[in-house]
Amino acid sequence: MSVGAPKGLASSGQKPITEILHPLSAAEEPLSVTVNVGGDKEAGLTNGTPVETSSPASASSLFNRLQLDDDLEADVRDLYASTETRDLFVTVDDPKKHVSTMETYITYRVSTKTTRIEFDLPEYCVRRRYQDFDWLRIKLEDSQPTHLIPPLPEKFVMKGVVDRFSEEFVETRMKALDKFLKRVADHPVLSFNPHLNAFLSAKDLNKRQGLALLTKVGESVKHVAGGYKLRARPAEFCAMGEYLDTFSQKLGTIDRIAQRILKEQSEYLTELREYGTVYSSWATSEEELQRPLEGVASCVKTCCGALEDQSESMSQDFLPVLREYVLYIESMKNVLRKRDQTQAEYEGRLEAAILRKQEDRTPMPVEVEKCQDKVECFNADLKADWERWQSNKRQDFKQLLTGMADRNINHYEKCQAAWESLITLLQDKQTEDKTSETN
Amino acid sequence: MAEDGKEESVATDDESDHTAADGTGSLNNTMVEEGSTLLRRMEICVAEAEKRSGKNAVNMQETFTVYLIETRPMDAVVEGRNPAPDALWRRYSEFELLRNYLIVTYPYIVVPPLPEKRAEFVWHKLSADNMDPDFVERRRVGLENFLLRVASHPVLSNDQILYHFLTEEHGWKEVVYETGFQAKADSRLRALSATFRVRNPDKRFMEMKHYSDELQSHTSQLLRARARVADRLYGVYKVHGNYGRVFSEWSAIEKEMGDGLQSAGHHMDAYAASIDDILEEEEHYADQMKEYLFYAEALRLVSEHEPMMIFSLLWQSSVQKHELTQFELEMASQDLISKKQQREELATGIVRTLKLLEELIAEGEETVKEKTLECEEHVEKAWVDMQRFKEQKDKDLREALINYAVMQISMCKKGIQVWGNAKECFLKM
Numbered sequence: 001m002s003v004g005a006p007k008g009l010a011s012s013g014q015k016p017i018t019e020i021l022h023p024l025s026a027a028e029e030p031l032s033v034t035v036n037v038g039g040d041k042e043a044g045l046t047n048g049t050p051v052e053t054s055s056p057a058s059a060s061s062l063f064n065r066l067q068l069d070d071d072l073e074a075d076v077r078d079l080y081a082s083t084e085t086r087d088l089f090v091t092v093d094d095p096k097k098h099v100s101t102m103e104t105y106i107t108y109r110v111s112t113k114t115t116r117i118e119f120d121l122p123e124y125c126v127r128r129r130y131q132d133f134d135w136l137r138i139k140l141e142d143s144q145p146t147h148l149i150p151p152l153p154e155k156f157v158m159k160g161v162v163d164r165f166s167e168e169f170v171e172t173r174m175k176a177l178d179k180f181l182k183r184v185a186d187h188p189v190l191s192f193n194p195h196l197n198a199f200l201s202a203k204d205l206n207k208r209q210g211l212a213l214l215t216k217v218g219e220s221v222k223h224v225a226g227g228y229k230l231r232a233r234p235a236e237f238c239a240m241g242e243y244l245d246t247f248s249q250k251l252g253t254i255d256r257i258a259q260r261i262l263k264e265q266s267e268y269l270t271e272l273r274e275y276g277t278v279y280s281s282w283a284t285s286e287e288e289l290q291r292p293l294e295g296v297a298s299c300v301k302t303c304c305g306a307l308e309d310q311s312e313s314m315s316q317d318f319l320p321v322l323r324e325y326v327l328y329i330e331s332m333k334n335v336l337r338k339r340d341q342t343q344a345e346y347e348g349r350l351e352a353a354i355l356r357k358q359e360d361r362t363p364m365p366v367e368v369e370k371c372q373d374k375v376e377c378f379n380a381d382l383k384a385d386w387e388r389w390q391s392n393k394r395q396d397f398k399q400l401l402t403g404m405a406d407r408n409i410n411h412y413e414k415c416q417a418a419w420e421s422l423i424t425l426l427q428d429k430q431t432e433d434k435t436s437e438t439n
Numbered sequence: 440m441a442e443d444g445k446e447e448s449v450a451t452d453d454e455s456d457h458t459a460a461d462g463t464g465s466l467n468n469t470m471v472e473e474g475s476t477l478l479r480r481m482e483i484c485v486a487e488a489e490k491r492s493g494k495n496a497v498n499m500q501e502t503f504t505v506y507l508i509e510t511r512p513m514d515a516v517v518e519g520r521n522p523a524p525d526a527l528w529r530r531y532s533e534f535e536l537l538r539n540y541l542i543v544t545y546p547y548i549v550v551p552p553l554p555e556k557r558a559e560f561v562w563h564k565l566s567a568d569n570m571d572p573d574f575v576e577r578r579r580v581g582l583e584n585f586l587l588r589v590a591s592h593p594v595l596s597n598d599q600i601l602y603h604f605l606t607e608e609h610g611w612k613e614v615v616y617e618t619g620f621q622a623k624a625d626s627r628l629r630a631l632s633a634t635f636r637v638r639n640p641d642k643r644f645m646e647m648k649h650y651s652d653e654l655q656s657h658t659s660q661l662l663r664a665r666a667r668v669a670d671r672l673y674g675v676y677k678v679h680g681n682y683g684r685v686f687s688e689w690s691a692i693e694k695e696m697g698d699g700l701q702s703a704g705h706h707m708d709a710y711a712a713s714i715d716d717i718l719e720e721e722e723h724y725a726d727q728m729k730e731y732l733f734y735a736e737a738l739r740l741v742s743e744h745e746p747m748m749i750f751s752l753l754w755q756s757s758v759q760k761h762e763l764t765q766f767e768l769e770m771a772s773q774d775l776i777s778k779k780q781q782r783e784e785l786a787t788g789i790v791r792t793l794k795l796l797e798e799l800i801a802e803g804e805e806t807v808k809e810k811t812l813e814c815e816e817h818v819e820k821a822w823v824d825m826q827r828f829k830e831q832k833d834k835d836l837r838e839a840l841i842n843y844a845v846m847q848i849s850m851c852k853k854g855i856q857v858w859g860n861a862k863e864c865f866l867k868m
Contacts, residue, residue: 243692250689257681264678268671275664282657285650288833292840299844394696398868401703405862409855416851419844426841 089113090185090200092178095170096127105129106165108174110181112200118192124201130155132205133177139195140184146342146378147190148335148385150183151327152176153320172320179324183392189381230344234379240386241336248329255322258314265311269304276300292426299418306414310407321400325393332389339378346371477596478587482511483605485583486526488575504575505530506582510605527608531556534582536615537604541595542740543620547821548595549741549828551588552733554581560662560725562669562718573719577726584730594824647742647825655735658728665725669718680711699868706861713857717850724846727839731832738828741821 094109112124133152140149153176163169184190199205233241276297283293346368353368477483487507495501509524534553541550558574568574586605589595600618603611686704690697 246692247689250685250692253685254682254689257678257685260681261675261678264671264674268668268675271664271667271671275661275668278657278660278664282661285653285657289836289840292837296840296843299847394868397696398865401865401868402862405858405865408858409862412851412854412858416848416855419847419851423841423844423848426837426844 087115088185088191090181092174092181095174097165104165106170106173108177110200118197119201121201126200126203126205128199128205130173130177132199133180135205136184136195136199137180140190140193143193143195144190145338146335146381147187148332148382148389149190150180151324151331152180153324154327168316172316176320176324187388230340231347233340233343236383237336237339237379241333244329244333244336248326251322251326251329255319255326258319258322262311262315265307269307269311272300272304272307276304295422295425299415299422302418303415306411310411313407314404318400318404321396325396328389332386335382335385339375339382342371342378343375346375476593477590477602479591480513481590481605482513482524483583483586483590484509485579485586488579489528490570491530502570503530504570504578506579508586508605525606527606529604529608531578531582533604533612534585536612537601538585540600540615540618540620541589541598542737544598544600544618545594547741547817548592548824549734549737550595551585551592552730552737553585554578554726555729555733560659560666560729562666562673573722577722581726581730593827594820643822644742648739651735651739651742654738655732658732658735662725662728662732665721665728669721673714673718676714677711679707683708683711696868699864699866702867703861703864706857706864710854710857710861713853717846717853720846720849721843724839724843727835727842731836734828734832738825741825 089112091111092108093111095106096108098105098107107127107129110124110126110128112119114122130152134155137149137152140147153173184193184196190196279293279297279300283290283297286293349365349368349371353365357364485506486509488504489507490502491505492500492502505528507526507528509526511522511524515522531553535556538550538553541548554577557569558571589601590605595601600615603614607614683704686700686707690700690704693700
C-alpha cells in the first residue's frame with residue numbers, strides 16, 4: 001500500500017497544475033479557514049468541489065486542489081489544518097531519475113501555491129534534488145539561528161547496503177522531504193525567509209545566489225566565541241533538555257522493538273510458508289480430504305501475503321518517521337545549545353562590563369544590551385517554537401501510532417476473511433455430502 | 440468404589456452435535472448402527488487423573504499417574520436415573536497392554552491408537568514433562584477417546600478382555616496374560632517386522648500400505664511444521680509486550696499524550712499475553728492430528744499382515760495340490776528368505792510359521808480347509824475395517840480442519856479487538 005509517488009520512476013504523469021488537488025485542502029471535510037487576501041474574499045467555500053481559478057491573487061486559487069497521484073495525505077490535514085492563516089502551500093512529489101556522464105541522481109517536483117506578495121507569481125513548479133534541500137536547510141540554520149529548523153532525512157547511505165534508486169528508498173525519502181518543506185512553509189518566521197523563496201521559485205537554484213540574498217537577520221551564532229560558560233540555565237529550558245533526552249531514548253527503544261518485531265515476523269513468515277506447503281502436498285495423497293486440505297493451504301498462503309504487506313508497510317512508513325523524529329530531537333537540542341551559548345555570551349560580556357564599570361565608570365556598552373536583547377529574543381522564539389513542536393509532535397505520533405494499529409487491524413481482517421470463506425466452502429461440502437448420503 | 444460428583448465428558452448416542460474437539464462427536468457419526476456395540480450399553484469416561492507412588496519392577500520408587508475410568512449402564516442413563524458410576528483406576532501401561540492384546544488378537548482390525556507416551560512435537564514453551572498438568576489432562580482426554588473408539592467398534596467392542604478392563608480392577612492383568620496372546624505376538628510381530636514379497640500380493644493391501652506411509656509422513660510433517668510456526672508466533676506476540684513497558688515510561692514525561700499512551704500500553708500487554716491461550720487451544724488440533732499419525736501406524740500393521748498372505752497362499756496351494764511335501768515347504772521358505780535382508784529374524788519367523796503349518800497339515804485336511812477359510816475371512820475383514828477407517832478418517836479430519844479454521848478466526852478477532860482498543864487510545868492522545 002504505497003502512498004504518494006507513482007511506482008515508475010521513468011516517467012511522471014504529467015498533469016496540468018490546475019487539475020492537481022492540493023493536499024492541504026481536504027476532500028472530505030470543509031476547511032474551517034477564512035482567508036484575507038488583499039480584500040478579495042471568496043464566498044461559498046464548498047465541500048470538495050473545485051473552484052474556478054480567476055485572478056491570481058484570489059482566494060479561489062488558494063483552494064484549488066493539488067492532488068497527489070494517489071490519495072490525500074491525511075497526516076497533512078491533521079497537522080496543518082488549524083485556524084491560522086494559510087497562504088503558502090508546498091508539495092514534493094514526482095521523483096525522476098537523471099542520468100548524466102558524471103553522476104546519476106533523483107530530482108523531485110516542488111510545487112508551490114501562494115498568495116503572498118513576497119512571491120512574484122501565485123504558482124511555481126520547479127525540480128530540486130536532495131542537495132538543494134540540504135542547501136536550504138543550511139541557509140535557514142545560518143540565517144535563523146534562534147529557530148528550530150526541521151531535519152532532513154539522512155544524507156548519506158551506504159552504497160552497498162541501500163539501493164539509492166529503489167522505489168522504496170526514493171519514496172521514503174520523498175515523503176521526508178515533503179514533510180520538511182511543509183514544516184518550513186508552516187513556520188511563521190521561516191516561511192518568510194528569502195532562501196525559501198529562492199528555493200521554491202528560482203528556475204535554476206544557483207547556490208552561490210545565497211550569499212547575495214543573505215540579509216542580515218541576525219548575527220550568526222557560530223561567530224560567538226566559545227569561551228563563555230553558562231551560569232544558570234532557566235528551569236524551563238532545563239526541563240526541555242531533559243524531556244528531549246528521555247524522549248529520544250524512548251524513541252530509540254521503540255525503534256528497536258519495531259525492528260525486532262519485523263525480524264520475528266520474518267522468521268514466522270518463513271515457517272508459515274513451509275507449513276502451508278505441507279497441506280498442499282498432503283492433499284495430493286487424499287481424495288475426500290483433498291479440497292479441504294488445499295483450502296487450508298490456500299488460506300495459509302493468503303495470511304502470508306497479508307503479513308508480508310503489513311511488514312513492508314511498517315518498514316516503509318513507520319520506521320522512517322520514527323527515525324526522522326530522532327533527528328528532529330537533535331535539531332531541537334542544537335537550538336537549545338545555541339540558546340545556552342547566547343546566554344553565556346551575554347553573561348560573560350555583562351560580567352566584564354560590570355567589572356569595567358566599577359573600575360572606570362564607563363556606561364554599559366551597547367553590545368551588552370544587544371546581547372541581552374538577543375537572549376530575550378532567542379528565549380521567546382524558542383518557547384514559541386517549542387510549543388509548536390510539541391503540538392506537531394502530538395499530531396505526528398497520534399497519526400503514526402494510529403497507522404500502526406490500522407495496519408495490524410487490516411492484516412487480521414484479511415486473514416479472518418480468508419478463513420471464513422474456507423469454512424463456508426467446507427460446510428457447504430458437508431451438507432452436500434449429507435444430502436447425497438444414500439449410498 | 441463409586442466416586443460422586445466427578446466431572447464427566449461423555450459422548451453418548453444422544454449428543455450428536457458435539458464438536459470434534461476430542462473426536463467424540465465424529466465418533467457418533469461413524470459408529471456402526473447395526474449390532475450393539477459396548478458403547479450403546481454402557482457409558483464410559485475417563486474422569487480424572489491422579490499421581491501415585493509405588494515400587495516398580497526393579498523395586499525402585501517411582502511416581503506415576505493413574506486414570507479413573509467410570510462406567511454406568513446406558514439404560515439407567517436413558518431412563519433418567521442417575522446411579523453412581525462404577526469406577527476403577529488404571530495406569531497408562533495397562534492401556535498399552537490392552538491395546539497390544541487387541542492388535543494381536545484382531546490383526547485384521549485397525550486398532551485405535553493411544554495418546555502419545557511422551558510429549559513430542561513440542562514447541563519451546565510447552566512442557567515436555569510427562570508430569571506437567573496440561574500434558575496429563577490432554578492425555579486423559581486421549582485415553583477416554585481411545586476407550587470410546589474401541590467400545591464403539593463393531594468388532595472390538597465385543598471383546599471380553601476389554602469388558603474386564605473396564606470393570607475388573609484387580610486380576611485383569613493375569614487374565615490377559617492367560618490368553619497367551621504374547622506368544623502369538625512374538626512370532627507374528629517378528630514376521631511382521633520384515634516385509635517380504637509374496638508372489639501375488641494383494642494389490643489393495645499394497646495400496647493401503649502405501650497410503651499408510653503417506654498418511655504417517657504427512658501428519659508428522661504437519662505436526663513438526665506447526666510446532667515451528669507456534670514457536671515463531673509466540674515470539675512475535677511476546678515482543679509486543681515491550682511496547683507496553685516503553686509506552687508506560689514514555690507517558691510519564693508527557694502531559695496531554697500521557698493517558699492515551701499509558702492505556703495503549705496496557706492493551707499491548709494484553710496482546711502479548713493472549714498468545715498463551717491461543718496456542719494452548721491449538722494443542723487440541725495437534726492432538727487430533729497426532730491421533731491420525733498413530734492411526735497410520737495401526738493401518739500399516741493391518742496392511743502388512745503378510746503372514747496371513749503366506750498362510751492363505753500356502754494353504755491354498757496345499758488344498759489345491761492336496762499335499763505339500765516337506766521338500767516343497769523347505770523350498771518355499773528358502774525362496775522367501777533369499778529375498779530378504781534380515782535373514783535371521785525372518786528365518787526364525789518363517790520357520791516358526793512353517794512349523795505351525797507342518798503341525799496343521801498333520802492334523803488333516805479338514806483343519807487345512809478351516810484355516811484357509813479363516814485366512815480368507817481375515818483378509819476380507821481387514822478390507823472392511825480399512826474401509827470403515829477411511830470413512831472415519833475423512834470425517835474426523837475434515838471436522839478437525841474446520842475447527843482449526845474456527846480457531847484461526849477467533850485469533851484474528853482477538854487481534855482486531857486489541858488493536859482496535861489500542862487505536863482508540865492513540866486517538867485520544
